[in-house]
Amino acid sequence: LERRxxxxxxxxxxxxxxxxxxxxxxxxxxxxxxxxxxxxxRQLAAVGAGGLSLRAVARSLGMVSxxxxxxxxxxxxxxxxxxxxxxNAIGEAAETAIAEVGQVGDDEGRSRARWLAACxxxxxxxxxxxxxxxxxxxxxxxxxxxxxxxxxPAARVPLALVGVLAGVAGxxxxxxxxxxxxxxxxxxxxxxxxxxxxxxxxxxxxxxATLATLAASAPLPPVIPPDTLVRAVIAWTQLFGMISFExxxxxxxxxxxxxxLFAHASxxxxxxxxxx
Amino acid sequence: LERRxxxxxxxxxxxxxxxxxxxxxxxxxxxxxxxxxxxxxRQLAAVGAGGLSLRAVARSLGMVSxxxxxxxxxxxxxxxxxxxxxxNAIGEAAETAIAEVGQVGDDEGRSRARWLAACxxxxxxxxxxxxxxxxxxxxxxxxxxxxxxxxxPAARVPLALVGVLAGVAGxxxxxxxxxxxxxxxxxxxxxxxxxxxxxxxxxxxxxxATLATLAASAPLPPVIPPDTLVRAVIAWTQLFGMISFExxxxxxxxxxxxxxLFAHASxxxxxxxxxx
DNA sequence: TGTACATCAGTGAACGCGCGTTCACTGATGTAC
DNA sequence: TGTACATCAGTGAACGCGCGTTCACTGATGTAC
Numbered sequence: 001l002e003r004r005x006x007x008x009x010x011x012x013x014x015x016x017x018x019x020x021x022x023x024x025x026x027x028x029x030x031x032x033x034x035x036x037x038x039x040x041x042r043q044l045a046a047v048g049a050g051g052l053s054l055r056a057v058a059r060s061l062g063m064v065s066x067x068x069x070x071x072x073x074x075x076x077x078x079x080x081x082x083x084x085x086x087x088n089a090i091g092e093a094a095e096t097a098i099a100e101v102g103q104v105g106d107d108e109g110r111s112r113a114r115w116l117a118a119c120x121x122x123x124x125x126x127x128x129x130x131x132x133x134x135x136x137x138x139x140x141x142x143x144x145x146x147x148x149x150x151x152x153p154a155a156r157v158p159l160a161l162v163g164v165l166a167g168v169a170g171x172x173x174x175x176x177x178x179x180x181x182x183x184x185x186x187x188x189x190x191x192x193x194x195x196x197x198x199x200x201x202x203x204x205x206x207x208x209a210t211l212a213t214l215a216a217s218a219p220l221p222p223v224i225p226p227d228t229l230v231r232a233v234i235a236w237t238q239l240f241g242m243i244s245f246e247x248x249x250x251x252x253x254x255x256x257x258x259x260x261l262f263a264h265a266s267x268x269x270x271x272x273x274x275x276x
Numbered sequence: 277l278e279r280r281x282x283x284x285x286x287x288x289x290x291x292x293x294x295x296x297x298x299x300x301x302x303x304x305x306x307x308x309x310x311x312x313x314x315x316x317x318r319q320l321a322a323v324g325a326g327g328l329s330l331r332a333v334a335r336s337l338g339m340v341s342x343x344x345x346x347x348x349x350x351x352x353x354x355x356x357x358x359x360x361x362x363x364n365a366i367g368e369a370a371e372t373a374i375a376e377v378g379q380v381g382d383d384e385g386r387s388r389a390r391w392l393a394a395c396x397x398x399x400x401x402x403x404x405x406x407x408x409x410x411x412x413x414x415x416x417x418x419x420x421x422x423x424x425x426x427x428x429p430a431a432r433v434p435l436a437l438v439g440v441l442a443g444v445a446g447x448x449x450x451x452x453x454x455x456x457x458x459x460x461x462x463x464x465x466x467x468x469x470x471x472x473x474x475x476x477x478x479x480x481x482x483x484x485a486t487l488a489t490l491a492a493s494a495p496l497p498p499v500i501p502p503d504t505l506v507r508a509v510i511a512w513t514q515l516f517g518m519i520s521f522e523x524x525x526x527x528x529x530x531x532x533x534x535x536x537l538f539a540h541a542s543x544x545x546x547x548x549x550x551x552x
Numbered sequence: 553t554g555t556a557c558a559t560c561a562g563t564g565a566a567c568g569c570g571c572g573t574t575c576a577c578t579g580a581t582g583t584a585c
Numbered sequence: 586t587g588t589a590c591a592t593c594a595g596t597g598a599a600c601g602c603g604c605g606t607t608c609a610c611t612g613a614t615g616t617a618c
Contacts, residue, residue, distance in 0.1 A: 025581060025593070032594090048418035050326040055571065066573075067595050075572065139414030140524055142324035151529070189536035196530050233531060234514070234541050240526075241517015242510075248416055250516075253427070254472050255509060260465035265510050272548075301560070301614060308561090331604065342606075343562050351605065 033071050035061060037085070040078055045131045049079065049141050079135075079144060084153050086132040090125045091156025097121030098160055111168045112275040118160060119239055119266040126243045133247060137240055162200065162232055165273060166224055183227040193226035200224055228274060235269045309347050311337060313361070316354055321407045325355065325417045355411075355420060360429050362408040366401045367432025373397030374436055387444045388551040394437060395515055395542040402519045409523060413516055438476065438508055441549060442500055459503040469502035476500055504550065511545045 040057050054075050058065040072078040097117040126133040185193055201223055246258040255261045315333050330351050334341040348354040373393040402409040461469055477499055522534040531537045
């Protein structure tokens with residue numbers, strides 16, 4: 001028994017990541033895991049995170065509820081999977097939009113186009129997936145604590161935005177030019193911004209594989225000036241604040257539909273972060 | 277029977293709003309309604325909106341769950357009461373902060389001080405009441421549709437912010453001065469902003485008593501220019517975007533605590549809306 | 553002022569529901585020799 | 586290649602829980618005359 005268990009373990013360890021010809025069991029398992037996650041996502045879109053129920057997911061799949069425990073050890077783990085998927089999806093939407101801008105215009109014009117494209121892609125994803133958006137940017141799910149595994153995917157959007165600025169900040173003087181007297185950072189904020197600026201320079205080396213992959217596809221310059229970073233953070237909160245207000249109903253009766261307001265604000269933001 | 281019912285109805289209608297010497301029953305009812313709402317708010321703070329349970333509230337009050345139905349016809353109505361209370365509380369926090377700035381400095385300096393005071397009061401309330409904040413600015417409660425009665429209280433904060441600008445916009449040229457080429461409003465946004473600008477001028481006349489009261493305490497000038505209004509809306513979304521990110525955990529590991537960032541951003545915002 | 557009656561607050565039991573999770577089990581799939 | 590055994594997926598019943606809401610009721614409070 002010991003020998004068998006060990007040797008099959010070794011074989012599994014050697015084969016399963018690399019070898020694509022899985023056993024039928026492995027294929028079935030992967031397939032069903034996918035189906036469960038998809039059905040859960042569908043339910044999420046219908047009833048929100050609070051109402052997501054393992055039993056309902058199992059029912060829709062024609063299984064018995066206890067069978068799900070072969071795939072996810074608890075409801076919380078299923079939620080985590082959905083959260084990670086959502087962060088990756090919105091992150092990928094932003095990255096793709098940025099990448100697709102291509103080589104039009106001069107350096108500055110391209111960066112601004114990339115910024116606007118990212119903003120619109122992020123909002124587009126949010127509008128198309130409001131419950132998934134609420135899951136990751138809305139009120140925290142009560143009783144749920146986000147595990148470490150979510151922080152990499154959660155960073156994709158802010159990193160993508162910073163990456164757009166980094167493309168320009170290579171000539172850092174340009175971004176920090178203009179009247180920036182109000183930008184003088186003091187006290188705790190100066191420390192935090194400097195720390196984050198330094199961390200970003202090292203990000204590709206020390207964070208998750210996902211982050212490294214991202215960084216490889218849009219390499220970060222060694223340094224983004226702290227004041228630019230703070231402007232970027234403010235823009236980031238502005239962007240998501242407006243999306244949240246739109247999706248959560250604060251614009252009812254005034255700026256609805258919010259397309260025009262959003263487009264206008266994105267432009268103002270681009271200017272604010274130094275992309276004229 | 278008919279006569280009695282009618283006459284007691286008339287007496288009730290004549291007396292109860294004005295006369296403070298209620299019957300013992302009326303006093304007990306008012307008292308218990310207050311206690312139920314307070315206990316519900318306490319539970320909200322502990323478990324969030326999704327977890328708020330009539331049975332648990334009744335239990336804490338030493339009542340039987342069915343007794344609550346003498347005070348609120350359903351769970352949804354209790355939630356509505358909490359939502360209205362929360363909007364009123366955060367609105368009042370903003371209004372009070374603005375009012376307390378008093379008569380320091382010149383006109384412009386005072387307006388900027390009021391703006392900053394409002395921002396900090398709003399954030400302060402949110403940090404002190406995170407679950408109530410999440411109830412009104414977080415993901416919508418699934419299955420709940422906000423009734424009309426919430427829109428008046430919900431408008432207090434934006435009206436208070438607009439009121440600060442209005443104090444300056446009386447000399448409208450000042451606020452719209454400077455480089456505002458990016459502010460040119462087009463298409464749907466121009467229409468929406470113009471409509472809102474016009475509606476604000478009429479607001480005290482046609483909206484609820486609460487709004488009228490507010491308007492009386494901080495009277496609005498007849499017109500706020502549409503481009504100023506759009507800047508105010510952008511600032512409004514920025515403000516709440518940052519608060520939401522802070523409360524909902526998006527700053528974990530970077531700008532936390534967020535006090536310094538918030539103070540800095542509030543200043544940038546004040547400048548953005550034309551309060552130098 | 554007293555009395556008969558109406559109104560109202562609160563009780564306790566019940567209805568019907570759905571949930572997450574556990575557990576012993578059966579039967580199919582995979583594997584070491 | 587066949588066989589004995591280990592692994593795994595899925596079943597069905599059960600546990601224990603809490604929820605919102607309804608309803609007939611009792612007893613206290615209010616009120617018209």
